[in-house]
Every structure is written in structure tokens, then in C-alpha cells.
Amino acid sequence: MQWLEGRKILDFKSSDQTVRNHLATAMFRAWWHPFSRFGVIHGDPHLGNYTVFEEAGEASGINLLDYGCIRIFPAKFVGGVVDLYRGLLSNDRDRIVHAYETWGFRGLNAEVIDILNLWARFIYAPLLDDRTRTVADGLNPGEYGRKEAFTVHKALKEKGPVTIPREFVFMDRAAIGLGGVFLHLDAELNFYRLFNEAIDSFSIDEVAKKQSVALQSIGLVA
Ligand SMILES: Nc1ncnc2c1ncn2[C@@H]1O[C@H](COP(=O)(O)OP(=O)(O)OP(=O)(O)O)[C@@H](O)[C@H]1O
Ligand SMILES: [Mg+2]
DSSP, X not given: OOOOOOEEGGGGTTSOHHHHHHHHHHHHHHHHHHXXXXXXXXXXXXXXXXXXXXXXXXXXXXXXXXXXXXXXXOHHHHHHHHHHHHHHHTTOHHHHHHHHHHHTOXXXXXXHHHHHHHHHHHHHHHHHOOSOBOSSTTSOGGGTTHHHHHHHHHHHHHHOOOBOOHHHHHHHHHHHXXXXXXXXXXXXXOHHHHHHHHHXXXXXXXXXXXXXXXXXXXXXXX
16 A cells, blocks of 8 residues: 555657557556466556556556456456457357356357457457557557447347346456557557467466465455
8 A cells, every 4th residue: 555656657658669568568467467367357457547667767667556446256267268268269169158158148149159259359359369569450549449349239239138247347348448558558569479478377276276375365255
């Protein structure tokens, strides 16, 4: 709860590409590592909740502020997020459907699955593409995600009813929030590589163990 000195992320919008990439990488880690290791997310990743700290006058890392929306997920759900990624990467429909079920979606039929795939392919797009790129990759950043969100929302209403799990809402909001920060920084990274390095040694059992130790250490487990 101490005061953290830092500057607004947007102050770095016109910094060198290397600096912006460095900050984006730090943001990625700050979000993904707690999730993939402990099943915990900062559920409100908007620009006001981060500042940049400097060392020797250079942007060094990210201060994470505002713990007002922390979510803890079961390890199995974290596994579902990784599984959905692997299913999309290998175009394995059974694996994809299984992942949606792990996420908690109910009432899935072939049409609904196609709609969810549209959404998932959009959210995971930078992670599925093994090259250095921006998140928007040539699309207008101002429009980013609007069309997809509209299409998916409308189609789910028509083809439903579908039970949307709460986990989905948090992950969606977080992914869009984080994507928004990357867009502002105009970061050019190989998101595929970043992500694959991060899930290389992923194990659901490990997440469960680490989460349980962490929660017990702060008295959050009954
Ligand atoms: N520990 C801290 N060190 C430095 N600045 C802080 C710290 N905590 C909060 N701030 C500043 O105060 C602002 C508001 O704090 P915080 O985000 O916790 O409140 P909030 O009510 O959730 O606001 P918002 O709805 O804008 O997210 C932050 O955006 C940040 O600029
Ligand atoms: Mg805040």
C-alpha cells in the first residue's frame, strides 16, 4: 500500500520503439504471470491503473495500482484458457469446444461455437501469429474490436440462449484493456513468442499448488 513514484504510460507514447516495446512486455508479464502461475488477475487493466517507474532517467518497469478488481480463478479455468489457445493454434475443434466447456459455457451448438470462435480468434489473434507485429496490425486502432464485439453480441442473441460464464466477462474485459494499452504504445512484438515462452511449462497442478500456498499465506482460504 505504499506510494509509488511513476509517470503516466501515455507520457511514453512518443518514446523510442524499444522503450514502448519494453513497457508493453512488462505489461504483458504483469498481467499474464499472476494468471498463469497463480490463477489471479488484475481485472481492471486500464491506463489509469499503471504508472511507469524510471531508473537512471530511463523507463524501467510498471507500477501496478488499484487492487479494487482482483479475481481468483480455479486452476482448471486457467487450463481452459491455455487449452483454447492450443486448440485455435492447431484448428482442433474438439479441443476448442472442450475448452469452452471448461470456461463454463453452456448451451453450445455448432452455430454458437462458430460465433465464439470468431470472438476467440480475434482476442487471441496476436498470440497466434508468429511474427513481430502490432496488436492492430494495420487496422484502425480506434475501431479495434468494435465490429467483432457487435457481430458476436448480435449473433449470440439470435442463436442463443447461451450461458455466458462470469470468467468470460473478466477475461474479455482484461484482454480488451490490455490490448488497448498495447495499441496506445504501438508496441511491435512477437506476441506469439512471448506467450509461448510463458506457457511452455504450464501445468494445472502447479497453478493449483501455488494458488493454494499463496492464498493460505495471506489467510484467504477457509
Ligand atoms: N500507491 C499509489 N501510488 C501512486 N499513485 C497512486 C497509488 N494509488 C493510486 N494512485 C493514483 O490515484 C489514482 C486513483 O487510484 P485508484 O485507481 O486506486 O482509484 P479508483 O477509484 O479505482 O480510480 P479509477 O476508477 O480511475 O481506476 C490512480 O490512477 C493513480 O494515479
Ligand atoms: Mg483505478
